[in-house]
Amino acid sequence: MAMLERHIAIVIHAGVQALDVAGPVDVFAEANGILGGSACYRTVLVTRTREPTTASNGMRLLPDLSFEEAHQPFSIVLVAGGPQLPASPPDAELSTWLRTAAARADLYGSICTGAFALGHAGLLDGRAATTHWQVAQQLAALFPRAKIDPDRIYLRDGGLITSAGVTAGIDLALALVAEDHGAEVAQAVAKRLLVIAQRQGGQSQFSPFLMAPVDAGSPLARVQRYVLEHLGETLAVKQLAGVAQTSERTLWRLFKDVGLTPHDFVEGARVDAARNLLEGSEIPLKTVAYDCGFGNPERMRAVFCRRLGLSPAQYRDSFRMRAGTFKAAE
DNA sequence: GCGATTTTCCGCCAGA
């Protein structure tokens, strides 16, 4: 198997959406784990001055390189999004850096509203691109020479790859892994991450690698909501069938359509919630295990090892120590 | 860490 190295730069800025950064970083890290020696994704965070940057949720991101330092060619350059980006004026320094880096990269692109930075740099002209649906019109108005398609999770046009909101950065990264190593590897990464948008609250858009989008009133959406609101309790299939107002057999079929089993979904939701607590707090493992419905730390450990390949304690450590370390604010 | 028990998964079939 050919060794493939991908040196990836993720551009961050004040008020960046933390998930836009953490999502792709997670995916590439998991892909490295699954592929062992046959692939090496190296991710660095790049920003203007290498000052610690505060994300929109208060999390502090520590960049690896400043624009000045990041002069080596990157194979992939991605601009992360953030709520203020659409309204921000053009940033000459960022635009210059992006044009140079994009010209030397195999691929360049954006996550969510990161597309605005590409637009200001003239990198969307004449290309097809997408962004978060809420700002798609604004993007199209601001950069009339770009062809904006708001209905896509991610969109590839030659060397340009753009993606929509929420989990889209994860989907974009999964798509890149799929291109490099095939859909099966991307599936394996996705399974391990169990990408669930609800992790950040709000939107109900699931990763297409795991689930098709679900409309809010459907039985599946009710089960989804119920599970996320009752994570600390036992969630038996029988009980979930009651919530969905269908039989267990039908509930099972509904999940199957979407590539999961009920138990898979519940377990994934528990792991996801636990990951959030492990990443963002110093809450003891015992409490995390209890709050997320694992009942005891031993069971949580077993599930973590099976799904993520590391224990909760290791997960917490690796998250702290990852390149471009994320540290909880406060 | 192992055997017993419970729960989940899913093919098969029947009724709406």
Add this chain to the structure above:
DNA sequence: ACTCTGGCGGAAAATC
């Protein structure tokens, strides 16, 4: 005829 639903039961997995 075709699709959707739900019960049954046994293999497999999870849990105790």
